[in-house]
Amino acid sequence: MAKATRGSERREDALSRERIVEAAIALLDAEGENGLTFRALATRLTTGPGALYWHIANKSELLVAATDAVVARATGEVLVSASPHDAIRKIAVGVFDTIDAHPWVGAQLSRAPWETATLQIFERIGRQVQALGVAGAAQFTAASALLSYILGVSIQNAANARLFDPAVNRADFLETTSARWKALDAHEYPFTRTVATQMREHDDLAEFLAGIDLILIGVTASRSRGTTRE
Incomplete structure (x- = not known):
């Protein structure tokens, strides 16, 4: 049981909010806003859509986070x-x-x-x-x-x-x-x-x-x- 828990923790660490946002940016660049769905994002991250909701509540929040990340890079240099x-x-x-x-x-x-x-x-x-x-x-x-x-x-x-x-x-x-x-x-x-x-x-x-x-x-x-x- 402990071994399974450690595996779950590793998967949770790997699926961070930052990884989700980066994958969303790549998906938005490739497919546009209409192509950004939790199902498509989950496929790109090789996980289930439900796992994403631990980090991002909905598509609107994801768009805001992706925009914040891209703009921060643009203005931070x-x-x-x-x-x-x-x-x-x-x-x-x-x-x-x-x-x-x-x-x-x-x-x-x-x-x-x-x-x-x-x-x-x-x-x-x-x-x-x-x-x-x-x-x-x-x-x-x-x-x-x-x-x-x-x-x-x-x-x-x-x-x-x-x-x-x-x-x-x-x-x-x-x-x-x-x-x-x-x-x-x-x-x-x-x-x-x-x-x-x-x-x-x-x-x-x-x-x-x-x-x-x-x-x-x-x-x-x-x-x-x-x-x-x-």
Whole structure:
């Protein structure tokens, strides 16, 4: 009887919450959110579905845990020695690349915007906003603006990528779209026609970071003017 108990303890130790979350991440990457079921996860872990419930209550909790784990990796590599501006850019790139590689993360962040994963990002941005010297209530405004931009653009970028048919080449798509913009009515769309060539040649990540820089220019300008909302 004691021998059987020790075997059960070893199996329980092997089937940890961390192992379940890692397997869930792999399953989500391979099959998407609809493919994440406790039965499929149990098959991947060579156990029974019932064993998973000792560690994870339901699919919602599992999605939150998987998102927390992925986002923690993305935001945990910012160098302490980086300047606040560079650190914010690194956080932004980490989130952008993570949501691009794991589109289900973007969906989860949209569905549960103030769970731990979003707070992790907000906290790391906020510390850098403080390091920039932003004062008072303007810290919340600056950090919130950066968070909204980073998540919004990252999620939209991942959604756009999923719209592409695998057979469609991105360069060809942009070329076609650029030509369509150039052909728009000059009176109704003067601006769109003007930037059509830039749209064809743009790099998604470079444009994303340029937007971060624009926000930080505004944050810095507000700081230099001593602007607060107190």
